[in-house]
Amino acid sequence: MTLPPALRVLLWPASLLFQLYARLRAWCYRRGIRRQNRLAGAVVSVGNLTVGGTGKTPMVIWLAERLYAEGKPVGILTRGYRGASRQGEHGVARSDEVALLRERLGKKAQLGVGADRYASGQVLERHGVNFFVLDDGFQHLRIARDVDLVLLDATDPFGGGYLLPAGRLREPKSALGRADFVVITRSEHAPAVEAVVRRHTAAPIFYAHTRLEGVFPLLPGVAPTQLIECQGKKFFAFCGIGNPAAYFEDLRRWGLEIAASASYPDHHRYSRRDAEILERSALRTGADALLCTEKDIFNFDAIQFQPLPVFFCRMALEIPDAESLWQALTETLRRKRPGVQR
Numbered sequence: 001m002t003l004p005p006a007l008r009v010l011l012w013p014a015s016l017l018f019q020l021y022a023r024l025r026a027w028c029y030r031r032g033i034r035r036q037n038r039l040a041g042a043v044v045s046v047g048n049l050t051v052g053g054t055g056k057t058p059m060v061i062w063l064a065e066r067l068y069a070e071g072k073p074v075g076i077l078t079r080g081y082r083g084a085s086r087q088g089e090h091g092v093a094r095s096d097e098v099a100l101l102r103e104r105l106g107k108k109a110q111l112g113v114g115a116d117r118y119a120s121g122q123v124l125e126r127h128g129v130n131f132f133v134l135d136d137g138f139q140h141l142r143i144a145r146d147v148d149l150v151l152l153d154a155t156d157p158f159g160g161g162y163l164l165p166a167g168r169l170r171e172p173k174s175a176l177g178r179a180d181f182v183v184i185t186r187s188e189h190a191p192a193v194e195a196v197v198r199r200h201t202a203a204p205i206f207y208a209h210t211r212l213e214g215v216f217p218l219l220p221g222v223a224p225t226q227l228i229e230c231q232g233k234k235f236f237a238f239c240g241i242g243n244p245a246a247y248f249e250d251l252r253r254w255g256l257e258i259a260a261s262a263s264y265p266d267h268h269r270y271s272r273r274d275a276e277i278l279e280r281s282a283l284r285t286g287a288d289a290l291l292c293t294e295k296d297i298f299n300f301d302a303i304q305f306q307p308l309p310v311f312f313c314r315m316a317l318e319i320p321d322a323e324s325l326w327q328a329l330t331e332t333l334r335r336k337r338p339g340v341q342r
Contacts (some may be wrong), residue, residue, distance in 0.1 A: 003167070039144075042336075051159070054274050078101070080114070180269070268299060
């Protein structure tokens, strides 16, 4: 969400201070003044430059599934929203993203959940893991990584051009110089974004977009296995994610009929009052059902929606040049970590 110009001007001095901090912090790690911790296994970091959604979780899932398919013992290191107080597979799962990873990956990957991701990685190493996907890791410089994969959302790649709190950038664009690969999401061709990226890095650029795997009914205690036919259904769409506008655009691109929509802050935990407001709004617009993201359903707690059925979208990442990306990534790992068992 872009701030009003007047507010952005007021926050600009704080943004300059944040930029100075971000640059100084990265410089200290680059010079060895601050020490990185290195796990024995290979580490692939998935991250971005901005706050909000760029498709990190679908990319983490894609990488974990590719590693699993090749017989690699894979672990995912994630902080979990608002952090987690315990590490390892039994870390606190009050994070919607952690719950989603568990739901989608099952036994394909072990999860290390907690603010101290190095300690989580050490625990997983004792359980046989030697390939790690570092979730939201571009700014988590405490852990040394072998591959830095940076995602940019083509709909808003640089967060309005300002660093926090005036904009959505977590680091200056020059931080792209650390990237090994850049993936531009929600697009198949973005020459203007590529031109900016090329000012800061020669890293290979790939593209990815979201693909709808299906729309499923929300049935408490029942695994989502029954696809529904969406033809002729009118939905009231809602979500609590980092980039709601892109999600609503995706729904229309997939051919779903959207009567109206509502958005909440990222990781929003829905209350009974939220449900009542959504239900009333949906009925006023003549919608047949409510529709949310898969991540949202882990934030409903025990809320029951009454007048209208609730459905959710299951999405996956579609990478047109997936084999080239995978080959380049694995070749980088072989070059940087020849001692890791493969």
